[in-house]
Amino acid sequence: MKRICKTTLCLVLCLVLLLAFALSGCAQKNAAEEPEIEITSTTAPVQPGEIIAEGSCGEQLSWKLDENGLLIIEGSGDMDSSYLIVAGGEGVDDCSPLWNGHGKEITAIVLPDGLKSIGRFAFANCTALASVILPERLETIHYGAFHGCTALTCMVIPDSVTSVEGGEFSGCSALTSVKLGKGLDSISSSMFSDCSSLEHVIFPEGLKRIGISAFSGCNSLTSVTIPDSVTDVFPYAFMNCAALSKLEIGKAVTTIYPFAFSALPSLSTIRVADGNPAYSVRDGVLFDKEQKTLLLYPAAKQDSSYQIPDSVTAINAGAFMNCTALTDVEIPESVLGIGDGAFCNCTSLSAIRVDADNPSFAAQDGVLFNKTGTRLIQYPGGKRDASYTIPDGVESFGGAAFAGCIALTSVTIPDGVTEIAATTFTGCSALNSVMIPDSVKSINDGAFSSCKALTELRLPSGIFSISNSAFEGCDSLVLYVTGGSYAENYARENNLPFERK
Secondary structure (H helix, E strand, C coil), X not given: CCCCCHHHHHHHHHHHHHHHHHHCCEEECCCCCCCCEEECCCCCCCCCCCEEEEEEEECCEEEEEECCCXXXXXXXXECCCCCCCCEECCEECCCCHHHCCCHHHCCEEECCCEEXXXXXXXXXXXXXXXXXXXXXXXXXXCCCCCCCXXXXXXXXXXXXXXXXXXXXCCCCCCCXXXXXXXXXXXXXXXXXXXXXXXXXXXXXXXXXXXXXXXXXXCCCCCEEECCXXXXXXXXXXCCCCCCCCEEEECCCCCEECCCCCCCCCCCCEEEECCCCCCEEEECCEEEECCCCEEEECCCCCCCCEEECCCCCCEECCCCCCCCCCCCEEEECCCCCEECCCCCCCCCCCCEEEECCCCCCEEEECCEEEECCCCEEEECCCCCCCCXXXXXXXXXXXXXXXXXXXXXXXXXXXXXXXXXXXXXXXXXXXXXCEEECCCCCCEECCCCCCCCCCCCEEECCCCCCEECXXXXXXXXXXXXXXXXXXXXXXXXXXXXXXXXXX
8 A cells, every 4th residue: 555755645634734733624704793603523534544536636636545544745836627516406416527426525635836727526525525625826716616515614805806606605504604715706606505504604805796596505504794895696595594593784885685584584684784775774674775676585574464664665675575474554645566486485475466546456255366367466465265266367376376375276377378487386285176267288396396285287288388397396296188299298208197088
């Protein structure tokens, strides 16, 4: 069995001791008001052992893996990104082929000072990896580099890093603390998505953008302060952060995209920095500066009723999502636009009321429609009727129109509706009967997802488009289809139980 030569051994011992020391209790502070961040690890090996595998990982880079799981990379330049990763679903299935099948044995990494980039998915799914220090001259971290490293607990990105591509640390479920370097002006898409243990993030000075889904699913974040340098917060940036209760928006933020802060059931406090030119807060609710657009009502706000101000002309998509305390909402005459899912999953909301003089919207028995009654926008999630017959004349639904209506057991859709929109009935857990008319030609993403009580559904013979996720989570569902139809082929291709009607 090969051993490391004396010169390399001395270098490695120094590096490993440095690694163990640095990871044994380094602390970083953002500012006086920020909590101290402790970064610890107990898994770094104290000395290198026998080499069990080795190879090349770039034109000028080589690697050795010892029996303790220590990966030592030597040389300089860019790490290889030309290899293919087996992909399945939303992420990679296995470790990078760079390590010749030994990726899951890696527990700690020593990287050389001359390393310029870390390759695509280089350490993805190295599930034993707990210790790594990025070198101070590193410039680029490519897509998914540490995706799924479920033992990694801390990360300090050096100031030298100026380029990130996306998903670098997604799915690192043990990651608790992150410090981002001053070289970054953007946090990439999904960079820390589904890091469910992430509690502390130190944002760098000069950061401009927080990317799509950057921190989505970070369920341990309780407070987020958007730095004063940030101008753009992209869609889903902090979506599904279940513990997030406090949100502070910096003075330079001028663009908050739809659903940037959606599905935050614990959010109770929103503040906007003095001098922000684009946004304001009134009674704890987030608006644009002129209070013409209602952007976000905190889901954990405990008021049971809410009168939307007369200044408001538009309500953002998802603006009231998961507001479980609300029982009653009144929309004034001034509102001319309402985004999809604006009142989605408001499980206590029994009625939506609309001013009679509103030119764009109307309510019928507490259900929100457009003024002409051709589009059903939102069925209140707290309405307790077991069955509902959608009125004749309705031709379409808003996105998530019935989402989370847990009391509904039966819905009849009128003739004239041509498509069932995305997430229309998602999460209707008691729904067991839906009458679909022959006019329906398409069923979109997640239309019936998680309708666990739905046991049978008769599909029209003329339907020609059904999303692959339309019936996701409908575990007991049997589709009734016309022989030789598109619906029958769909059921076969998606391995769904079906019978010919």
